[in-house]
Amino acid sequence: MNTSQIYIAISIVVLAIIAIFLVFLNKNKKKKKLSKLAGLSFAFILAGILFGDDRLIGYGLMGVGVILAIVDIVIKLKSK
Numbered sequence: 001m002n003t004s005q006i007y008i009a010i011s012i013v014v015l016a017i018i019a020i021f022l023v024f025l026n027k028n029k030k031k032k033k034l035s036k037l038a039g040l041s042f043a044f045i046l047a048g049i050l051f052g053d054d055r056l057i058g059y060g061l062m063g064v065g066v067i068l069a070i071v072d073i074v075i076k077l078k079s080k
């Protein structure tokens with residue numbers, strides 16, 4: 001393993017610990033489901049991470065995911 005892979009592994013472990021902590025913290029709160037657009041943007045960002053070996057495809061998919069997330073935020077703000 002080279003150093004970048006070690007950093008990625010450490011960050012995944014830290015994110016998993018934070019996610020577990022947040023699950024226990026939010027047990028009693030009312031949960032909101034993701035909108036379809038937010039779920040789609042999440043899927044694009046994950047696909048960008050998975051296909052990160054090819055920079056053009058990886059960054060392109062992440063960019064699409066971020067744009068969709070911003071559009072979802074704007075739509076939710078306008079509906080309030």
